[in-house]
Amino acid sequence: MSQERAREAAAALEDAREDLVTAGMLVFAEVGVEDATTDRVCHRAGRSPGEFARLFADRDAVLAEVMDRAVRAFLAAVVGDGGDIVRSCEVFVECLSAGGVYPAASGGAPHLHAVLAACARSERFRGRYVVLLEECRGALEGLLRTAQAQGRVRADTDPAALARLLLAGTMGLQMMVETGSGVDVRSLVAAAARLFQGPPGDNA
Numbered sequence: 688m689s690q691e692r693a694r695e696a697a698a699a700l701e702d703a704r705e706d707l708v709t710a711g712m713l714v715f716a717e718v719g720v721e722d723a724t725t726d727r728v729c730h731r732a733g734r735s736p737g738e739f740a741r742l743f744a745d746r747d748a749v750l751a752e753v754m755d756r757a758v759r760a761f762l763a764a765v766v767g768d769g770g771d772i773v774r775s776c777e778v779f780v781e782c783l784s785a786g787g788v789y790p791a792a793s794g795g796a797p798h799l800h801a802v803l804a805a806c807a808r809s810e811r812f813r814g815r816y817v818v819l820l821e822e823c824r825g826a827l828e829g830l831l832r833t834a835q836a837q838g839r840v841r842a843d844t845d846p847a848a849l850a851r852l853l854l855a856g857t858m859g860l861q862m863m864v865e866t867g868s869g870v871d872v873r874s875l876v877a878a879a880a881r882l883f884q885g886p887p888g889d890n891a
Contacts, residue, residue: 704742706732708756711749720750720801747809751816754802758819766826775830799861824850831883840883849883 710732714723725746729739743749765775806813827850834840840849856879863870 700742703732703734703738704752706734707739707742707749708752710734711753712756715750715753715801720746720798720805725749747805747812750801750805751812754816755819758823762823762826766830798865799858800865820854824854827853844883853879853883 707728710728711723714727714731718727723746725736725739728746728749729736743752802816806816828846831840831846831849835842835844835846840846860870860872860875864872
């Protein structure tokens with residue numbers, strides 16, 4: 688195969704992958720992960736089961752791609768340029784309140800319970816999710832260290848431990864939202880912010 692044909696074949700595969708992942712986002716959003724069969728994803732994408740099989744091992748592999756994109760988009764929206772912890776909290780509230788899920792539901796982001804179920808089914812999926820969580824934790828830690836240096840976060844807290852606590856709290860908050868617990872996202876995030884910021888004038 689010539690180099691040109693090889694490039695064309697690679698581009699065609701990438702187009703098929705993009706079509707299938709985009710279709711996965713739409714189907715997951717419409718019917719949920721549990722009812723999103725590979726046939727439905729293929730039909731929505733206008734791609735054959737053979738193309739699906741060449742690119743993905745199973746439905747969870749598509750879910751992993753969707754999750755990856757959704758989490759990274761959510762992280763970019765919340766963390767921004769990494770310079771303002773207060774603004775990050777505000778964006779987080781906006782995303783969670785508007786979408787109702789973590790990450791925000793727009794774009795077919797999978798609900799947390801579906802992600803956890805996939806983790807239980809697939810060790811490979813679980814490993815990929817752990818990597819994403821660690822990326823989120825690292826971004827939060829960097830944001831907190833910057834805010835601490837600016838005197839906007841308590842000086843007596845460990846940014847690494849606080850980042851893990853905030854990440855765990857985010858996942859717990861998401862489960863409360865998904866189970867319809869009647870949680871007030873805005874008030875809980877504001878309460879958490881007051882805890883790590885401390886009383887006024889107490890951050891030195």
